[in-house]
Amino acid sequence: MSEKMITFKIDGVEIKAKVGQTIMQAADEAGVYIPRLCYLKDLTPHGSCRVCTVKVNGRCQTACTEPAVDGAEVENKTEEIEGIRRDIVDMLFVEGNHFCMFCEKSGNCELQAEAYRLSICAPKFPYLFPARDLDGTHPDIFIDRNRCILCGRCVNASRDVDGKTVFEFVGRGSEKKVAVNADANLGDTNMAITDKAADVCPVGAIIKKRVGFAVPVGKRIYDEKPIGSDIEAKS
Amino acid sequence: MSDNNLKKIIIEPVTRVEGHGKVSLLLDEQNNVKQARLHIVEFRGFERFIVGRPYWEVPVLVQRLCGICPVSHHLAAAKAMDIIAGVDELTPTAEKMRRLMHYGQMFQSHALHFFHLCSPDLLFGFDADPAIRNVIGVARKFPELAVQGVMMRKYGQEIIKATAGKKIHGTGAIPGGINKNLSIEERDFLLKDIDQMVEWSIGAVNIAKDYTLKNVDLAKSFGTFDSNHLGLVREDGAMDLYHGNLRAVDKDGNKIFDQVNYKNYLDYIAEEVKDWSYMKFPFIKSIGPENGWYRVGPLSRVNICDFIDTPLAEKERQEFMAITGGKPNHMTLAYHWTRMIETLHSIEKIKELLNDPDLQGTDLVKIGKRRGEAVGLIEAPRGTLFHHYKVDEHDQVTMANLIVSTTNNNTPMNTAVQKVAEEHLSGKPEITEGLLNHIEVAIRAYDPCLSCATHAMGKMPLIVSLFDHKGELVDKKVKE
Numbered sequence A: 001m002s003e004k005m006i007t008f009k010i011d012g013v014e015i016k017a018k019v020g021q022t023i024m025q026a027a028d029e030a031g032v033y034i035p036r037l038c039y040l041k042d043l044t045p046h047g048s049c050r051v052c053t054v055k056v057n058g059r060c061q062t063a064c065t066e067p068a069v070d071g072a073e074v075e076n077k078t079e080e081i082e083g084i085r086r087d088i089v090d091m092l093f094v095e096g097n098h099f100c101m102f103c104e105k106s107g108n109c110e111l112q113a114e115a116y117r118l119s120i121c122a123p124k125f126p127y128l129f130p131a132r133d134l135d136g137t138h139p140d141i142f143i144d145r146n147r148c149i150l151c152g153r154c155v156n157a158s159r160d161v162d163g164k165t166v167f168e169f170v171g172r173g174s175e176k177k178v179a180v181n182a183d184a185n186l187g188d189t190n191m192a193i194t195d196k197a198a199d200v201c202p203v204g205a206i207i208k209k210r211v212g213f214a215v216p217v218g219k220r221i222y223d224e225k226p227i228g229s230d231i232e233a234k235s
Numbered sequence B: 001m002s003d004n005n006l007k008k009i010i011i012e013p014v015t016r017v018e019g020h021g022k023v024s025l026l027l028d029e030q031n032n033v034k035q036a037r038l039h040i041v042e043f044r045g046f047e048r049f050i051v052g053r054p055y056w057e058v059p060v061l062v063q064r065l066c067g068i069c070p071v072s073h074h075l076a077a078a079k080a081m082d083i084i085a086g087v088d089e090l091t092p093t094a095e096k097m098r099r100l101m102h103y104g105q106m107f108q109s110h111a112l113h114f115f116h117l118c119s120p121d122l123l124f125g126f127d128a129d130p131a132i133r134n135v136i137g138v139a140r141k142f143p144e145l146a147v148q149g150v151m152m153r154k155y156g157q158e159i160i161k162a163t164a165g166k167k168i169h170g171t172g173a174i175p176g177g178i179n180k181n182l183s184i185e186e187r188d189f190l191l192k193d194i195d196q197m198v199e200w201s202i203g204a205v206n207i208a209k210d211y212t213l214k215n216v217d218l219a220k221s222f223g224t225f226d227s228n229h230l231g232l233v234r235e236d237g238a239m240d241l242y243h244g245n246l247r248a249v250d251k252d253g254n255k256i257f258d259q260v261n262y263k264n265y266l267d268y269i270a271e272e273v274k275d276w277s278y279m280k281f282p283f284i285k286s287i288g289p290e291n292g293w294y295r296v297g298p299l300s301r302v303n304i305c306d307f308i309d310t311p312l313a314e315k316e317r318q319e320f321m322a323i324t325g326g327k328p329n330h331m332t333l334a335y336h337w338t339r340m341i342e343t344l345h346s347i348e349k350i351k352e353l354l355n356d357p358d359l360q361g362t363d364l365v366k367i368g369k370r371r372g373e374a375v376g377l378i379e380a381p382r383g384t385l386f387h388h389y390k391v392d393e394h395d396q397v398t399m400a401n402l403i404v405s406t407t408n409n410n411t412p413m414n415t416a417v418q419k420v421a422e423e424h425l426s427g428k429p430e431i432t433e434g435l436l437n438h439i440e441v442a443i444r445a446y447d448p449c450l451s452c453a454t455h456a457m458g459k460m461p462l463i464v465s466l467f468d469h470k471g472e473l474v475d476k477k478v479k480e
């Protein structure tokens, strides 16, 4: 029995979707890239970063959480939407301490890659330079909260995939941060290097120790092709 | 006039980005120079910045904090972090890739300094009209020389790119090794121009040599003073810019210490703090702060080594040492000549390495048992560079101490300025552009960080203040 299909449009192009799919899922399958930072295939969408903002029939929605509906008109790559995304990514940069020049995630970082894709050259908002702490207590995993963008991937992965709840969010607003459960250090938890949560951070906030700069410039994920190229290759 | 007053006058905050050199001259009642001081604002704050960072990040992190010779900081930190990672000996591929990177850096840095920063003085004279005494003037009058300078610099940068991934601020060296080898294509690309580079390097040595020999009387006096010299040498006494043991010699060439494992540098070297300078004054402990200061850099390295292990540079070294009968040469202007001898040595080394199949090896990184403390030294283009770190059980740096080349040359540069001021300024309370440039030439011979940090047109941003015996400012010249 074949699944029931619906049809909607992204920037005027017809897209087919299965009933119940989000706009993001349908777009991915059709080879249309919608920029994103918190969404990761296989994890429960969190809808927190707003980078995937699209307009559905004229209203702003997050593509990673919004179900595709039959006949909808979705705006994705318009000047207005790209401008919104640029501002969001820009704010993520100034809200943390993102020093790409000596960050080992550089070249593999989704935040940096989205910024390049959106042609952000220099931040337009003032830097906040927050004081954030590091956690080196785990033998194999290092946390640098300076780079955390509060995407929630680690929280979800640990809870839903690893069944461990190693991470949680504490605080509100600009004080919000990703904490290790019960305010312990990572070294006091049962987190293991093989956990899904060790692999999902889009930035350099949760990193595997001693990997550092082992991959030379030129061989990193986004050195050759911009983020989203793999999805666009499907179209 | 109390020293306190003097201090207040001299140490004005200087914007860190611009990096002006500041010189203050104090005159006695006869308008003779009583005291000359050079103030350089140094980025000491970066040691604190490193604290807390994971150790594997440091080789990349530190190079961002000094825009001048990033590769030297990258490699000095990597050498320290090898030890932290428990690795005492790298694989041949890793060691040779790093050496190639280092010689590339040496080559491009020396070429930049010689052709862009110092050749205008040597080719036109210190007093020449500043309108022609700059790199554009050199390009007009000696176009082929200017082209060589640009091409040599570019060649060095290509080597850095091939070894570190980028021309500036690359990532090649990692604790315990290197992250890439040299591909056949990269090798062949670099080999294509190697003989031309060797030839131009010989030409550059000749320019510096001819200049010095022609002006030997000037060179003998201009900013010249006796001093100790310090640097790394190989176990057999050969010059080694990447790795070796510490050797220090006195003004006559007698060894003060030799083959000292640099991890024990604190037993031999201390740093004095003076209230008028942000920059410390290192000295050899056994002699004391008064007479224990030393010079570093090309002149010192040629002075202290027993030989150079590449034939063309060795021939030049012998010629150089002959003019002082084999004893250390103390002429400030001889830095230029020795810098070019090192340039030739570096390109000979590069040629040797490019022909070495080890560079195509695939065994890049070693691992060992983690350690808590390490020292990494390297001979940077401007002289010996010290990096010292402590790392805790969480892999985070808890202590960083860096002694950069320019700091090692702090007392020598001050002494050179004093000498030049005494000889060329005493009795003349007015500062002319020519005088300003004499001071600048003396400082520039040491190629201190500030000279290329802010250098675009062969001009060093410099502020010279002249104080009379009452401590009052009589004249001030600012050169942008």
Ligand code: SF4
Binding pocket: A147, A148, A149, A150, A151, A152, A153, A154, A155, A178, A200, A201, A202, A203, A205, A206
């Ligand atoms: S640590 Fe990484 S994965 Fe976790 S919330 Fe922050 S950015 Fe997201």
Ligand code: FES
Binding pocket: A035, A036, A037, A038, A039, A046, A047, A048, A049, A050, A051, A052, A053, A062, A063, A064, A065
């Ligand atoms: S990707 Fe949809 S809100 Fe973050």
